[in-house]
Amino acid sequence: xxxxxxxxxxxxxxxxxxxxxxxxxxxxxxxxxxxxxxxxxxxxxxxxxxxxxxxxxxxxxxxxxxxxxxxxxxxxxxxxxxxxxxxxxxxxxxxxxxxxxxxxxxxxxxxxxxxxxxxxxxxxxxxxxxxxxxxxxxxxxxxxxxxxxxxxxxxxxxxxxxxxxxxxxxxxxxxxxxxxxxxxxxxxxxxxxxxxxxxxxxxxxxxxxxxxxxxxxxxxxxxxxxxxxxxxxxxxxxxxxxxxxxxxxxxxxxxxxxxxxxxxxxxxxxxxxxxxxxxxxxxxxxxxxxxxxxxxxxxxxxxxxxxxxxxxxxxxxxxxxxxxxxxxxxxxxxxxxxxxxxxxxxxxxxxxxxxxxxxxxxxxxxxxxxxxxxxxxxxxxxxxxxxxxxxxxxxxxxxxxxxxxxxxxxxxxxxxxxxxxxxxxxxxxxxxxxxxxxxxxxxxxxxxxxxxxxxxxx
Numbered sequence: 001x002x003x004x005x006x007x008x009x010x011x012x013x014x015x016x017x018x019x020x021x022x023x024x025x026x027x028x029x030x031x032x033x034x035x036x037x038x039x040x041x042x043x044x045x046x047x048x049x050x051x052x053x054x055x056x057x058x059x060x061x062x063x064x065x066x067x068x069x070x071x072x073x074x075x076x077x078x079x080x081x082x083x084x085x086x087x088x089x090x091x092x093x094x095x096x097x098x099x100x101x102x103x104x105x106x107x108x109x110x111x112x113x114x115x116x117x118x119x120x121x122x123x124x125x126x127x128x129x130x131x132x133x134x135x136x137x138x139x140x141x142x143x144x145x146x147x148x149x150x151x152x153x154x155x156x157x158x159x160x161x162x163x164x165x166x167x168x169x170x171x172x173x174x175x176x177x178x179x180x181x182x183x184x185x186x187x188x189x190x191x192x193x194x195x196x197x198x199x200x201x202x203x204x205x206x207x208x209x210x211x212x213x214x215x216x217x218x219x220x221x222x223x224x225x226x227x228x229x230x231x232x233x234x235x236x237x238x239x240x241x242x243x244x245x246x247x248x249x250x251x252x253x254x255x256x257x258x259x260x261x262x263x264x265x266x267x268x269x270x271x272x273x274x275x276x277x278x279x280x281x282x283x284x285x286x287x288x289x290x291x292x293x294x295x296x297x298x299x300x301x302x303x304x305x306x307x308x309x310x311x312x313x314x315x316x317x318x319x320x321x322x323x324x325x326x327x328x329x330x331x332x333x334x335x336x337x338x339x340x341x342x343x344x345x346x347x348x349x350x351x352x353x354x355x356x357x358x359x360x361x362x363x364x365x366x367x368x369x370x371x372x373x374x375x376x377x378x379x380x381x382x383x384x385x386x387x388x389x390x391x392x393x394x395x396x397x398x399x400x401x402x403x404x405x406x407x408x409x410x411x412x413x414x415x416x417x418x419x420x421x422x423x424x425x426x427x428x429x430x431x432x433x434x435x436x437x438x439x440x441x442x443x444x445x446x447x448x449x450x451x452x453x454x455x456x457x458x
């Protein structure tokens with residue numbers, strides 16, 4: 001266990017604990033050779049392997065080495081032992097920007113300076129093919145000179161993470177800062193989603209509170225979906241115009257980063273060096289895979305069985321999937337919805353097996369993909385081509401799953417007919433309840449589900 005005063009890898013003396021989460025702790029530390037202050041994030045290997053976060057950690061390492069910008073926290077090196085991973089990073093002495101907002105609104109010039117630095121950093125990330133996806137004041141740090149530093153790239157996405165439609169499909173972020181299209185779960189442009197989050201941050205800096213807030217989470221999501229908010233009376237006309245363009249619920253018409261940076265409010269008092277692209281430094285090579293090599297029980301290549309393991313649902317996903325929080329009505333006609341969901345108290349392998357049997361029975365072709373995703377295809381041409389159905393299995397607990405069926409190709413009426421008359425009846429042995437319907441009264445709620453805590457995102 002790490003303790004204050006202990007020496008790590010014969011190179012760093014650990015200081016006080018700066019913060020901690022489920023999988024990591026962050027310490028202040030001192031480089032014994034140079035005396036320089038650093039922050040060290042200590043990640044528990046066993047915990048991240050247990051929840052399938054190994055790829056996410058590798059991605060975070062790759063992203064942080066890719067991004068070299070004066071307003072992004074710098075990753076100096078990554079070290080590993082058999083049980084821990086150590087991120088040695090730039091130390092931001094000023095703490096979180098969030099702490100300043102807690103004290104109330106900032107002066108316009110101060111807020112603008114932080115916003116200019118934020119936009120400079122985010123625009124640079126986008127130019128390198130990186131979307132942050134979790135921008136919020138808690139992830140914005142300040143150095144000793146009150147300069148902003150973007151941190152925590154754990155949920156970031158590289159350009160290659162996009163699907164064939166060119167969009168991202170993973171629901172993530174912090175609810176109050178997340179863009180409407182992310183909540184909608186229909187695929188989104190990560191760049192436009194980051195711009196929205198920057199707008200929420202700017203509003204909070206100038207107002208001292210968030211534009212979208214409500215004790216009822218569903219009501220807050222509704223407000224986000226319609227961009228329903230009010231400007232405080234002290235907001236100047238030019239900042240109102242800019243925020244109205246940033247907090248546009250339609251990502252297609254939302255202001256671009258280039259036009260944002262050309263706005264008169266943004267350019268006022270701008271230090272030109274803030275938006276100058278950073279020269280690429282010659283970096284020591286850092287092998288993200290090698291970080292895991294020193295762990296005897298950390299296979300880099302996943303075993304075949306693990307590749308078929310369904311995706312885990314986080315609290316944000318569960319809320320988004322829940323029928324009580326279904327926001328699709330804000331974005332589309334519910335009669336035209338092309339997906340249905342059900343929960344099952346069977347194992348993932350049992351659900352896979354049942355879907356395979358259904359494909360054999362109804363002469364559908366089955367194609368397996370990673371992380372619990374299946375493609376079911378019709379064998380004959382329909383009215384609008386070959387019918388395609390995607391089935392995705394999400395793990396809530398090892399013995400409780402959520403399954404989503406959605407049309408990916410073909411005629412909607414043919415899809416609904418097959419679903420109603422063939423697929424739904426054939427699934428009756430594994431279905432706990434269909435979304436929007438009550439669970440059967442004669443069955444008890446699975447023990448694992450009973451143990452799930454009631455999660456309300458902050």
